[in-house]
Amino acid sequence: MEKYIGAVDQGTTSTRFILFDQNGRIVGSDQKEHGQIFPRPGWVEHDPVEIWENTQRVIRGALSGARIKGSDLAAIGVTNQRETTLVWNKNTGEPYHNAIVWQCIRTQDICQRLISHHGPEAFESKTGLPVAAYFSGPKLRWILDNVPEANRAARKGEALFGTMESWIIWWLTGGPKGGVHITDVTNASRTMLMNLESLEWDEDILRLLDIPGQMLPRIVPSSDKRLWGSTSKQGPLGHRVPLCGALGDQQAALMGQACFERGEAKNTYGTGCFLLMNTGSVRVRSRHGLITTLGYRIDSEEPVYCLEGSVAVAGALVQWLRDNLGIISRAAEIEPLARTVEDNGGAYFVPAFSGLFAPYWRPDARGVIAGLTRFVNKGHMARAVLEATAFQTRDIVESMNRDSGVELQNLKVDGGMVYNELLMQFQADILNVPVIRPRITETTALGAAYAAGLAVGFWPNLESLRRKWSMDKTWLPNLPQEMREKKCMEWKKAVEKTFNWVEEP
Numbered sequence: 001m002e003k004y005i006g007a008v009d010q011g012t013t014s015t016r017f018i019l020f021d022q023n024g025r026i027v028g029s030d031q032k033e034h035g036q037i038f039p040r041p042g043w044v045e046h047d048p049v050e051i052w053e054n055t056q057r058v059i060r061g062a063l064s065g066a067r068i069k070g071s072d073l074a075a076i077g078v079t080n081q082r083e084t085t086l087v088w089n090k091n092t093g094e095p096y097h098n099a100i101v102w103q104c105i106r107t108q109d110i111c112q113r114l115i116s117h118h119g120p121e122a123f124e125s126k127t128g129l130p131v132a133a134y135f136s137g138p139k140l141r142w143i144l145d146n147v148p149e150a151n152r153a154a155r156k157g158e159a160l161f162g163t164m165e166s167w168i169i170w171w172l173t174g175g176p177k178g179g180v181h182i183t184d185v186t187n188a189s190r191t192m193l194m195n196l197e198s199l200e201w202d203e204d205i206l207r208l209l210d211i212p213g214q215m216l217p218r219i220v221p222s223s224d225k226r227l228w229g230s231t232s233k234q235g236p237l238g239h240r241v242p243l244c245g246a247l248g249d250q251q252a253a254l255m256g257q258a259c260f261e262r263g264e265a266k267n268t269y270g271t272g273c274f275l276l277m278n279t280g281s282v283r284v285r286s287r288h289g290l291i292t293t294l295g296y297r298i299d300s301e302e303p304v305y306c307l308e309g310s311v312a313v314a315g316a317l318v319q320w321l322r323d324n325l326g327i328i329s330r331a332a333e334i335e336p337l338a339r340t341v342e343d344n345g346g347a348y349f350v351p352a353f354s355g356l357f358a359p360y361w362r363p364d365a366r367g368v369i370a371g372l373t374r375f376v377n378k379g380h381m382a383r384a385v386l387e388a389t390a391f392q393t394r395d396i397v398e399s400m401n402r403d404s405g406v407e408l409q410n411l412k413v414d415g416g417m418v419y420n421e422l423l424m425q426f427q428a429d430i431l432n433v434p435v436i437r438p439r440i441t442e443t444t445a446l447g448a449a450y451a452a453g454l455a456v457g458f459w460p461n462l463e464s465l466r467r468k469w470s471m472d473k474t475w476l477p478n479l480p481q482e483m484r485e486k487k488c489m490e491w492k493k494a495v496e497k498t499f500n501w502v503e504e505p
Helices: 048-066 108-118 136-146 148-156 164-172 203-209 249-256 315-323 331-338 378-404 421-431 443-455 462-466 481-496
Strands: 004-010 014-020 026-033 073-080 085-089 159-163 182-184 218-220 242-248 265-269 273-280 291-296 304-311 348-350 368-370 411-414 435-438 471-475
Touching: 004 048, 004 164, 004 443, 014 048, 014 443, 026 048, 048 164, 073 164, 073 249, 073 443, 085 136, 085 148, 085 164, 108 136, 136 148, 136 203, 148 159, 159 164, 164 182, 164 242, 182 242, 242 249, 242 443, 249 265, 249 273, 249 291, 249 304, 249 443, 265 378, 265 443, 273 291, 273 378, 304 378, 315 331, 315 378, 331 378, 331 421, 348 378, 348 481, 368 481, 378 421, 378 481, 411 421, 421 435, 421 471, 421 481, 443 462
Parallel strands: 004 073, 073 242, 182 218, 265 411, 411 435
Antiparallel strands: 004 014, 014 026, 085 159, 265 273, 273 304, 291 304, 348 368, 435 471
């Protein structure tokens, strides 16, 4: 009987379940969006109960649509929006608060106090991360400070902390009835709580943030032959299926793109935009505004590290144009609208809605549209929205080239925006390197499936996965150097206009 691998892809705006065969082809899938909660400007939350209900629904929907049973699965993997943080009761499964999303800036004051008391690089030498509201540790501290019930339960050993893969895995393996409480090294590396060298929770940092270690999940490899547990028979799969693969979404995409060699890089264009470069077993400390993070770890092998550049707003800017301004009614309309003009008309859109991430790390920044004249119309606006993602990617590539000492030769791309041909061509133009789209662009779910499949021998090794990667389309740069440099200079001028908009507390 043919077997399959299932992958839960719990993203920022939706949850998917995708079924893959041994060739890495999709044989079934289902997807369900969840609500975005904005209690205050800059604050973003998700309802974790809604996300777990949606996870069950899409698992059942994908299996039913493909006429596949849970017993036909060799293993299951999970990938997730990283840094999004929640705390729940281990006896009931009830969350103490909505999940605080990676985009949320409510912990800015906490981060500022940490920087004031301990210096801006206090955590970086151990964790590879700057002190920023982006990461999970300050979000957890905020919950303990602002939800007394969660704080009391944490001290009594009744509360569990996790990012979204921990939550999903705990429920899939039984929840209050014996659910497994784990996180993989890639997600743990995004908390500001894990030591990059030991790959364990750092006791000094836990003491500094006053976080009870007993509420933290056990840190495990991304792909683990020891198996963490099996899905519950009472769960949506209706069968005990080994659960043995997990990665944060961007590291999953790195694996799905088969970037297994040092110097290989991929960029994922989703709600945000995330560029990762494999640096092998070497932890490269960034001097130009990037993050040092875990790429993946297979069983007990040496971990693979990455340099990462994170952009907070990419596809979310297209959604903003649709939902907030009503200039388009569907996201797909932005490309034909942008094609009604030849260029951006001199307009530049810097979407610093909640500050700027890499390489600037400016929580005081806010969005601007610069260069407006009477000439600019909605076509120019649409083009400026698309170009913003490409310019932000170039900012990161410039820093990555300087940090790694290796000039990027090409860029593998994935995510929902890679079907926008205008954006992909402009990305190649502004980077001056080829941009390559793979045949299977669901690389995030594919990477989680690869991690689980490696653990159970469904696929024998990384080389077998590399052979499955194939190219769909390549865009070659076609912009004169003088024009490229002019556009990049104007972009950087626009970025500078976003600084110091919010006064420091």
